[in-house]
Amino acid sequence: MADSEHSSANQVLENPQEETNEEPKLHFSDDEEALIIRMYNLVGERWALIAGRIPGRTAEEIEKYWTSRYSTSQ
Structure with missing residues (x-):
């Protein structure tokens, strides 16, 4: 039971790392x-x-x- 908890926790942690390695499209x-x-x-480059x-x-x-x-850049 403890092994299955660790393996699922590792899977959760691996996904965000994969996303940070790739450049996400906005x-x-x-x-x-x-x-x-x-x-x-109205406000230029503020x-x-x-964002607010x-x-x-x-x-x-x-x-x-x-x-x-x-x-x-023209």
Whole structure:
């Protein structure tokens, strides 16, 4: 019984490690994207302020999404 508890605990711990090794693709809904665009036009690159308006999103996620989607290197 103790062996089965340890094996299931190891499986739970292995999955998050696998996810951190791969670069997850950021998926934002249409509503989130529209809000990011509106907020960016209002406050600029204040990612933490924008993230505060979108529950569950971090400033880093939003900045990474913005730079990958709307890069200004022309």
